Amino acid sequence: MKIERLTKDLSLKRSVDSGTEDQRKAVQDIINDVRKNGDAAVSQYTEKFDGVQVKELLVSEAELEAAVATLPDQQLAIIQEAADNIRMFHEKQTRNSWMTTDETGTMLGQKITPLDAVGVYVPGGTAAYPSSVLMNIMPAKVAGVKRIVMVSPPGKDGSLSAPVLAAAKIAGVTEIYKVGGAQAIAALAYGTETIAKVDKIVGPGNIYVALAKREVFGDVAIDMIAGPSEIAVLADETAIAAEVAADLLSQAEHDARACSVLITTSPELAEEVASEVEKQLALLPRRDIAAASIADYGRIVVCDSLAEAIDAVNELAPEHLEIITRDAMEVMAQIRHAGAIFIGRFSSEPVGDYFAGPNHVLPTNGTARFSSPLNVDDFQKKSSIIMYSETAFRQNAEKIAAFARMEGLEAHARAIEARKK
Structure with missing residues (x-):
């Protein structure tokens, strides 16, 4: 890893990938096709991009149960415990409707209402992400959303991964469809013969999913237009180089465009971490992605x-920030911009x-x-009451x-004055 001194001319910002004109045009064409042709277009793009013909888009209850049955009890227990932790954290975020009445008898308030239907996109492809399932579905369940629809691209055998399906079942999803990409976003947004439209779409995906959203x-x-994953580690000489290097690589293995940054006051730690990254990189199964x-x-x-x-971190505003310093809580109090600390x-x-328990769907870029x-x-949404x-x-x-x-606005004034009479 390259070691640099922070100067006023050194920018830690990275360019935002907003897609090419060809990618944007392709996404627009897919969306228009799905709006016009529904399930037929969805199936066509699934075969074209995922290389599989899916006869039934909906995952049946039998498929769901069969997938869950293939997982070892230990894995199911871990997913369940993680779901419980996520649920308990998000339950502390809940708000209640409220009313207040003044001395004249006027009542003002706010009514909290859960959304009717939410779509959750779960990436497929090179890896399965049951954690993404839990993080997107559990807060929706806590909020009181009645209909939660999950979509995810199928594998070459036409199925979804067992851990993803198990997490969906544990989280309490309503419907699951074997479809991904821009066509899935279009189906959720506008509906097809099989997939009824939703009110909100959440969850990460590739550039085509981001552009479709x-x-x-x-x-x-x-929810947001999510970019590649990021981590910044703020460390002093008390940090252990091998641990810092491992944490930097934990993000690098996500995506060749993931960003891993160490910001430190210790030149010695900088040198040690750079060396450790090279050592550990050679041993990673996803070393090609991480190395890039x-x-x-x-x-x-x-x-x-x-x-x-600290100023450099606030300027960067990273998705994930680790603080490994003396008096870390005092340092944390000075952080203004970070997705999770x-x-x-x-x-x-x-x-x-x-x-x-805290959510891992975080702001990037x-x-x-x-x-x-x-x-x-x-x-949830909020309605004012007057x-x-x-x-x-x-x-x-x-x-x-x-x-x-x-x-x-004279008519506004007359609407008031009509009642004075």
């Missing part, structure tokens, strides 16, 4: 002071990916400056009418 936004809600990620997006940045390092050497990023992790609020009393109306009618006329 961008295209359908407005007709449905989406480290070569293109791996960085070690040495800062003159902890304050300078892991404190201390035993809070390795995979703890959050799988088991601790610096959007942690203004975005939050996926949470219960993402699956029941104005006659006393309050008569006290304020002239002011309301005057405000309307200040904006040039």
Whole structure:
């Protein structure tokens, strides 16, 4: 890994992949085709891109039970415990509707209502992600969403992975369909003969999935446009180089475009971590992916002071941030921009990916400056409630009418004055 000194001219930002014009055009064509031709288009693109003919898009209850039955009891128990941890964390995020009444009898309030239907995209391809299933479905269940639809690209045998299906069953999914890519997003957004449309689509995917979510936004809600995974480790000389290197590689193996950055006040740690990354990289099963990620997006940045390092982290606004320093809690208090913050050497990023409970669907590409992790609020909407009393109306009618006329909206003013008579 390249070691650099932090200077005012060194930018830690990476370019955002917004897709090529050809990719955007391909996604638009797929969406239009699915809107027009429904299931036939979905099946056609599934055969074209996934190399498999799927006779039934819906995963039957028998398929689901058979897949779950193939998993060892230990794996099922781990998935169940992770689901319980995720549920308990998200239950603490729940909000209640509320009302307040003043001395005139006016009642104001807010009504919390879960979304009717949510679509969850779960990536397939080179790896299966039961953790992604849990992280997207559990907060929707806690929020009270009644219909939760999962889509995922099928394997070459036309099935979905057993761990993914087991996680879906444990999480409480309503329907599962064997379809992925832009065609899956289009089906969720607009509906087909088999797949009824939803109100919101969540979950990560490749560039075509991301572009499709961008295209359908407005007709449905989406969670975010997720970029490649990122980790920043903020460390001083107390950190252990082998552990830091392992954590950097834990993100690098996700994707050749994943970003792994060490920001440190210790030149010695920088050198040791660079050496450790090379040693550990050689032993990884996904070393080709991880090596490409480290070569293109791996960085070690040495800062003159902890304050300078903290400023660098806030500028980067990473998806995942590990703090391995003295007085780590005090350092954490100075972090303003990060998707998830892991404190201390035993809070390795995979703890959050799988088991601790907080959501691992996090803002990427610096959007942690203004975005939050996926949470219960993402699956609910809020309605304002206004029941104005006659006393309050008569006290304020002239002011309301005057405000309307200040904006040039005479009919608004007359709607108020009609009640004064």
